[in-house]
Amino acid sequence: MRRRGWPAGLVAGALVLAAGCSSSAATTAHASGPKVTVKVATVTGVGQVLVTSKGYALYMFQPDNQRSVTCTGACAGTWPPVKVPDGGSFAAGAGVKDALLGTDPDPEGGTVLTYGGWPLYTYTGDTAPGQATGQSIDLNGGEWYVLRPDGKPLIPTP
Amino acid sequence: MTTNHESQKAPAPLAPPTSQQSPPPHQTRRSLLFGAGGLAVGAAAVGASWAATSSPAAASDGIPPDDDLMREHGVLKRVLLCYRAMTTQAASGRPLAAAHVQDSALIIHDFIEGFHEGLEEGYVFPRLRSGPLASTVTTLLTQHARGRVITQYLLAQTRSGSTLNAVTSTKLSGAMQAFVRMYEPHEAREDTVIFPAFRKIVPAQEFADLGQHFADLEHQQFGGDEFTAMVARITSIEQALGIYDLNQFTPQIAPYLT
Numbered sequence: 001m002r003r004r005g006w007p008a009g010l011v012a013g014a015l016v017l018a019a020g021c022s023s024s025a026a027t028t029a030h031a032s033g034p035k036v037t038v039k040v041a042t043v044t045g046v047g048q049v050l051v052t053s054k055g056y057a058l059y060m061f062q063p064d065n066q067r068s069v070t071c072t073g074a075c076a077g078t079w080p081p082v083k084v085p086d087g088g089s090f091a092a093g094a095g096v097k098d099a100l101l102g103t104d105p106d107p108e109g110g111t112v113l114t115y116g117g118w119p120l121y122t123y124t125g126d127t128a129p130g131q132a133t134g135q136s137i138d139l140n141g142g143e144w145y146v147l148r149p150d151g152k153p154l155i156p157t158p
Numbered sequence: 159m160t161t162n163h164e165s166q167k168a169p170a171p172l173a174p175p176t177s178q179q180s181p182p183p184h185q186t187r188r189s190l191l192f193g194a195g196g197l198a199v200g201a202a203a204v205g206a207s208w209a210a211t212s213s214p215a216a217a218s219d220g221i222p223p224d225d226d227l228m229r230e231h232g233v234l235k236r237v238l239l240c241y242r243a244m245t246t247q248a249a250s251g252r253p254l255a256a257a258h259v260q261d262s263a264l265i266i267h268d269f270i271e272g273f274h275e276g277l278e279e280g281y282v283f284p285r286l287r288s289g290p291l292a293s294t295v296t297t298l299l300t301q302h303a304r305g306r307v308i309t310q311y312l313l314a315q316t317r318s319g320s321t322l323n324a325v326t327s328t329k330l331s332g333a334m335q336a337f338v339r340m341y342e343p344h345e346a347r348e349d350t351v352i353f354p355a356f357r358k359i360v361p362a363q364e365f366a367d368l369g370q371h372f373a374d375l376e377h378q379q380f381g382g383d384e385f386t387a388m389v390a391r392i393t394s395i396e397q398a399l400g401i402y403d404l405n406q407f408t409p410q411i412a413p414y415l416t
Contacts, residue, residue, distance in 0.1 A: 077280020
């Protein structure tokens with residue numbers, strides 16, 4: 001049988017640290033514990049889009065098809081999914097529609113935050129808040145787009 | 159300046175994708191290169207007990223993760239040589255073949271950007287983000303992102319699959335030059351600074367486990383020995399560009415004999 005896990009200590013570290021935790025007051029919490037907050041911010045080149053509590057752009061991956069997390073393995077190294085820590089919660093910040101928030105199981109373990117059914121990811125190429133350098137990139141088997149507050153991907157018109 | 163990316167602070171959990179088929183039981187590049195079992199013994203010696211039983215398909219693997227990444231850098235270097243040959247070709251007024259550019263860029267897109275860099279970003283860089291190499295890591299991440307943009311450009315411009323006109327050849331040549339100029343120092347810095355630092359801070363057991371995990375991920379993503387497949391692809395491009403024969407790069411030494 002193939003082992004599909006990583007030493008427990010590292011997994012635990014990833015779960016805790018991968019999420020953008022926040023204690024923002026202007027949020028609607030869904031559970032108790034550490035909170036992952038999504039908000040809306042203006043990002044250079046793309047306008048008002050979803051971002052983490054620290055201002056990093058959030059992306060959707062077309063192959064996910066608003067249904068499930070398909071970016072795993074090396075893909076998840078480049079596009080870290082936004083994890084909801086075990087026992088944690090998620091919350092809608094200013095401009096975010098609370099009803100569109102949800103979660104999907106990550107095939108690699110844990111839970112990934114979704115918006116409008118899209119699993120949410122950050123991009124390692126965004127090395128500072130306010131960037132969206134992964135917008136419209138075709139990588140790891142599909143295209144990546146930032147998400148608008150209405151839950152739709154920002155797909156440029158040809 | 160440190161990278162303050164909140165989702166990059168720890169390696170992602172290592173379970174491979176479940177959406178992929180299980181890899182067929184075949185030889186991996188590691189077993190091909192080193193012989194079955196040879197390095198697995200070494201891995202076990204540093205405590206990689208679970209790695210040895212983790213995957214029948216990769217049971218004879220044991221290449222350390224940094225060696226694995228540097229081997230993949232070899233593929234990148236050969237694409238850079240192709241890019242350089244094509245920029246020389248364009249500079250001499252000979253139009254580029256779209257297929258040569260496209261094929262080279264696809265190797266970068268599929269293997270380097272779509273796999274190799276994901277390993278670096280998911281497992282190597284996060285360990286170095288808070289130390290003295292933090293600013294270097296930030297630069298490397300930025301360069302990965304810029305490189306992907308250039309690759310997208312090269313692929314988009316060569317979709318037609320025909321011989322390119324002089325204007326387009328010049329534009330693509332500029333893009334390839336920029337890519338080469340960035341990636342030569344980039345990979346050299348990773349090989350000589352980043353990977354040694356990574357090896358130094360990761361415990362031996364974990365290091366061996368990670369090498370095994372990289373092998374598993376490669377099988378999961380590509381379903382086979384992708385390294386060998388990539389070497390074959392780049393060889394074909396080199397042959398088409400007339401740069402495959404190593405002899406042509408050997409200098410005459412008569413002028414230097416004293």
